[in-house]
Amino acid sequence: MIGTLRVTKCRGCGADIVFIKSVAGKTIPCNAESISYVQKADGDLKIVTPNGEVISGNIPEDPQKATGIGYISHFATCPAADSFRKARKSDRKKVRE
Ligand SMILES: [Zn+2]
Numbered sequence: 678m679i680g681t682l683r684v685t686k687c688r689g690c691g692a693d694i695v696f697i698k699s700v701a702g703k704t705i706p707c708n709a710e711s712i713s714y715v716q717k718a719d720g721d722l723k724i725v726t727p728n729g730e731v732i733s734g735n736i737p738e739d740p741q742k743a744t745g746i747g748y749i750s751h752f753a754t755c756p757a758a759d760s761f762r763k764a765r766k767s768d769r770k771k772v773r774e
Contacts, residue, residue, distance in 0.1 A: 684709045689757025697748060699729045706751040712736055713743030723750040 682695040693709035707725050713736065714724050720733040724747040731750075737743050752758045 687751060687755060687757070689760060690755050692751070692755065694751045695748065697725045697727070697729055699725065699731055701731075705731070707748035708751050708754060709748075711746050711748055713740050714745055714747050715742055716744050723753055724748065725750060 682697065684693050684695055686692070687694045687706065694706045695709050696704045697707050698704050705725050711727075712724070714720075714722070714732075714734040715737045716724075716732050716734045718733055720735045722734055722736070724732050724734045726732065726745060726747045732747070734744075734747075
């Protein structure tokens with residue numbers, strides 16, 4: 678699965694990202710660099726596993742405690758994410774400003 682991921686550049690910030698297809702059928706832009714995570718229901722990060730599952734978790738201080746390897750949703754870290762969100766919102770309905 679990981680072998681089929683193609684690295685591309687974020688249109689917003691130019692970072693390397695990969696698109697991972699979620700089990701729900703959505704394509705999620707993620708940071709190209711994989712991370713070790715600990716799954717946690719109230720974790721700070723949205724992590725997409727290589728299988729396309731979207732989970733919450735944290736990056737453990739001790740890598741030995743990691744429960745898996747995944748990718749962080751790029752929207753969480755992208756400095757241009759706000760402009761994506763605005764663009765998406767105005768697609769659906771007009772926003773009054
Ligand atoms: Zn970006």
